[in-house]
Amino acid sequence: MLYPQQNRIRQALDLSGFWQFQLDPEGVGEAEGWARGLPAPRTIAVPGSWNEQFADTRDYLDAAWYATVVEAPPSWRGQRVFLRVGSANYAAAVWVNGAPVGAHEGGHLPFACDVTEHLSWDGPTSIAIRVDNTLLPSRVPPGAAGGGAAGFLRGYPATTFDFFPYAGLHRPVILYAVPPLHLADVTVTTTVEDGTGVVRVTARASEPWAGAGALTLAAETGPITAALAFADGRAEATLRVPGARLWGPGDPHLYPLTVALHDDGRVADTYTLEVGIRTVEVRGDRLLLNGEPIFLKGFGKHEDFPVNGRGLNLPLLVKDNALLKWIGANSYRTSHYPYAEEALRLADREGILIIDETPAVGLGFADDEGLIRQRREQCLRQIDELVARDKNHPCVIGWCVANEPFPAAFGQPANEDDPAVKIGLDFLDALAARARALDPTRPVTISALHGTPLSWLRLCDIVCLNRYYGWYTQAGQPAAGTAVLARELDDVHAALGKPLALTEFGADTIAGHHSIPPEMFSEEYQVEFLRGYLDVAAARPFVVGLHVWNFADFKTAQGIIRPGGLNQKGVFTRDRRPKMAAHFLRERWGGGAPG
Ligand code: BDP
Numbered sequence: 244m245l246y247p248q249q250n251r252i253r254q255a256l257d258l259s260g261f262w263q264f265q266l267d268p269e270g271v272g273e274a275e276g277w278a279r280g281l282p283a284p285r286t287i288a289v290p291g292s293w294n295e296q297f298a299d300t301r302d303y304l305d306a307a308w309y310a311t312v313v314e315a316p317p318s319w320r321g322q323r324v325f326l327r328v329g330s331a332n333y334a335a336a337v338w339v340n341g342a343p344v345g346a347h348e349g350g351h352l353p354f355a356c357d358v359t360e361h362l363s364w365d366g367p368t369s370i371a372i373r374v375d376n377t378l379l380p381s382r383v384p385p386g387a388a389g390g391g392a393a394g395f396l397r398g399y400p401a402t403t404f405d406f407f408p409y410a411g412l413h414r415p416v417i418l419y420a421v422p423p424l425h426l427a428d429v430t431v432t433t434t435v436e437d438g439t440g441v442v443r444v445t446a447r448a449s450e451p452w453a454g455a456g457a458l459t460l461a462a463e464t465g466p467i468t469a470a471l472a473f474a475d476g477r478a479e480a481t482l483r484v485p486g487a488r489l490w491g492p493g494d495p496h497l498y499p500l501t502v503a504l505h506d507d508g509r510v511a512d513t514y515t516l517e518v519g520i521r522t523v524e525v526r527g528d529r530l531l532l533n534g535e536p537i538f539l540k541g542f543g544k545h546e547d548f549p550v551n552g553r554g555l556n557l558p559l560l561v562k563d564n565a566l567l568k569w570i571g572a573n574s575y576r577t578s579h580y581p582y583a584e585e586a587l588r589l590a591d592r593e594g595i596l597i598i599d600e601t602p603a604v605g606l607g608f609a610d611d612e613g614l615i616r617q618r619r620e621q622c623l624r625q626i627d628e629l630v631a632r633d634k635n636h637p638c639v640i641g642w643c644v645a646n647e648p649f650p651a652a653f654g655q656p657a658n659e660d661d662p663a664v665k666i667g668l669d670f671l672d673a674l675a676a677r678a679r680a681l682d683p684t685r686p687v688t689i690s691a692l693h694g695t696p697l698s699w700l701r702l703c704d705i706v707c708l709n710r711y712y713g714w715y716t717q718a719g720q721p722a723a724g725t726a727v728l729a730r731e732l733d734d735v736h737a738a739l740g741k742p743l744a745l746t747e748f749g750a751d752t753i754a755g756h757h758s759i760p761p762e763m764f765s766e767e768y769q770v771e772f773l774r775g776y777l778d779v780a781a782a783r784p785f786v787v788g789l790h791v792w793n794f795a796d797f798k799t800a801q802g803i804i805r806p807g808g809l810n811q812k813g814v815f816t817r818d819r820r821p822k823m824a825a826h827f828l829r830e831r832w833g834g835g836a837p838g
Contacts, residue, residue, distance in 0.1 A: 256316075268306070400800050452475075462484055496519065578746075601622065655694060688703045700739060708732075711724075751810065796813035
């Protein structure tokens with residue numbers, strides 16, 4: 244699905260702003276006709292989570308309705324008009340002028356509804372979106388009834404994951420118009436042959452159409468063009484860019500590529516993408532970018548900020564990228580769900596490498612078979628939608644199809660003969676296979692918990708490990724923790740011969756709390772902990788990446804292991820002030836000037 248674009252043919256109207264909002268705890272809205280108008284609305288900001296905008300909605304996760312009105316420009320008549328919701332967490336249903344136009348499940352990926360037939364052309368059109376984020380075991384991520392932390396560790400709201408279950412319209416809602424015959428999709432892949440960039444483009448039209456089109460890539464030496472011949476709505480062409488400037492952290496050069504569709508000799512539709520020419524490859528136990536070994540320095544992050552919740556926050560994206568540069572990082576993982584498209588576009592421009600993760604967190608395999616089947620369908624759909632959305636971003640260097648799946652009980656070492664291990668293997672194999680089938684150009688991984696069966700790790704191109712030796716185990720003894728870590732890395736590498744990355748390791752740290760000798764929760768302990776992991780990795784060339792958990796403190800459910808409702812493993816506070824660890828990492832990673 245192409246991100247809506249405003250150009251001389253395509254029109255896009257961003258509906259971000261103040262909407263009407265009403266909770267529907269009894270689920271009566273549809274029967275009572277709320278799709279045509281909310282009986283007792285209040286005002287809410289879109290995008291944004293509803294949880295932090297009002298005091299009474301913090302823990303509310305059931306249905307709520309959003310409504311607005313818009314006047315469609317008369318010049319759009321005769322076009323096809325879509326309503327695109329960037330992210331509605333978790334499930335959404337949409338009405339236009341009271342008529343149902345679509346529904347979607349899965350909170351972090353966009354969907355679009357064709358609303359052409361439902362718009363008013365002589366007055367306002369009403370739009371209503373019902374969103375609910377009820378924590379159900381059949382959803383992905385699953386609600387706590389299907390597993391997760393048990394007993395005294397369980398927080399409120401009852402998630403199976405360690406971040407707050409923010410709800411609402413988290414990204415822009417965009418109304419856009421395209422010609423009846425239009426470009427429905429474009430896929431770009433790049434390789435490099437003897438310094439020549441090879442850009443392969445596949446374009447798909449909105450119908451099984453035959454006709455002509457063109458590609459134009461703006462190279463520094465002038466435009467490079469190719470003709471497109473559509474047959475059955477599909478066309479392919481290859482562009483060659485001699486002496487291409489290869490995209491990477493040092494020089495994130497983007498070539499504008501315009502795809503045009505010609506009907507009756509005129510340009511019927513056109514779409515422009517920013518193309519980074521680069522290759523990503525796993526060879527032996529190394530990760531290569533443009534044929535050279537690359538070491539990933541960075542973080543697991545979250546979309547999280549006071550008041551915005553998980554809502555798109557453009558200044559924060561800019562600030563975070565500047566802090567990544569300041570600290571000397573070159574990458575992050577979109578833990579534990581796909582981030583806003585705007586984040587990826589910025590990363591394309593700034594040369595930040597991204598491991599793009601699906602929302603598959605908190606998956607266990609000792610549950611009811613029917614639930615597992617439902618989650619599997621949802622996970623596969625989310626991979627389809629994620630790859631469709633993000634395939635053209637040079638910043639995306641890999642797909643992570645699950646975070647910390649666990650066989651029977653969370654964190655318990657697994658025995659390969661355990662039936663839950665086999666069920667999990669089959670499930671995860673299907674996810675990895677789907678990602679590879681959709682996109683053979685990028686490595687696939689799973690971020691794996693301590694005790695993950697080797698058979699699951701074998702599914703990964705890069706073996707990503709989340710480890711907390713010296714925190715959840717070997718508590719208070721960072722050196723004992725790193726000794727365990729060193730042994731395990733050597734064992735896993737000997738068994739699999741693949742590149743390893745540590746995609747999580749960290750220690751909760753209360754900013755301003757100090758102690759000598761270092762004690763848990765102090766800034767000194769966080770530095771000692773991270774130093775140990777960095778040293779172990781530095782001595783092992785097969786470790787190709789280090790992502791500290793976490794970039795910044797972030798909100799979680801309330802519970803006894805999360806004082807203040809925060810996970811405090813950030814090297815920055817939630818409002819982006821550096822802890823001692825940030826300065827330590829900057830020194831180790833050779834960070835730059837303040838951005
Ligand atoms: C890992 C999870 C991550 C948590 C982290 C922690 O992947 O979401 O926030 O542990 O406990 O298990 O800090």
